[in-house]
Amino acid sequence: MEKILISNDSNKAVRMINELQEKCNKVNRVIQSVFNSNDIPLTAENFQTAVFYPQKIESVYYATLNEKIKSFPQVLQVTARQEAEYAVNSMLKKLNSFELTYTDKQYIILSGTTCKVNEAAIKESCKRYLTDAKEIEVYNNIQEAANALNNLFKGEIPLNWINIFRADNGKLIVNDGLNFDYFVNRK
Known part of the structure; x- marks a missing residue:
């Protein structure tokens, strides 16, 4: 399929990359901190869950907690689970603070336990292409006309062109009242 690049907003791409990099840095810091303080194993799977489905970390947390307290007396297990509610609410509040939008999530890459920006995807998203054959034909015709006008004006486009x-x-049609001598005798 033929496609023609007609615009590339590189400034927008840089802005999007920088903004998303700040969010990724926060994600990396917060998840590591939350997992460490709550004894949740920092695995690639748990990291991905925390980024894309923070609510599901609650079940990971309780699974870890239940494993740790299984040898405790029943009364202590009940107390530990009740106390865990505060920790879970605090943890979910932090995990939901990332403010990752649906669009943000399209442009991040998770590599193990690290969130990174997919710079190539963002740069590509800031480009506009023509892919329709009829649009390409119109573009080529307009480009041909522009080339002919550039050849006529030789880099000095008059204000009243x-x-x-x-x-x-x-x-x-050609304006027959035009001063053709102007175009012939230009420097």
Whole structure:
């Protein structure tokens, strides 16, 4: 499939990359801190769950807690689970503070226990292509006209260049009142 790049907003791409990098840095710090303080194993799977489905970390936390307290007397197990509610609420509050939008999540890559920005995907998203054959034909025709006008003006486009033409029955025609000598005798 033929495609023509017609615009590339590199400034927008840089801005998006920088903003998302700040969010990734926060994600990396917060998840590591939350996991360490709550004895949750920092695995790639748990990290991914914390980024994309923070609510599911609650079950990971309780599984870890239940494993640790299984040898405790029943009364202490009940007390530990009740006390865990505060820890879970605090943990979920921190995990939900990332403010990762749906779009953000499309442009991040998880590598083990690290969140990174997919810079190539962001740069590509800031480009605009024509892919439709008819649009490409129109673009090529306009480019051909622009090239012809650039050749005529030789890098010095007059302010009133539009007056070179006039409309007649829906078509552009040469303005026969034009000063042709101007174009012949330019420097």
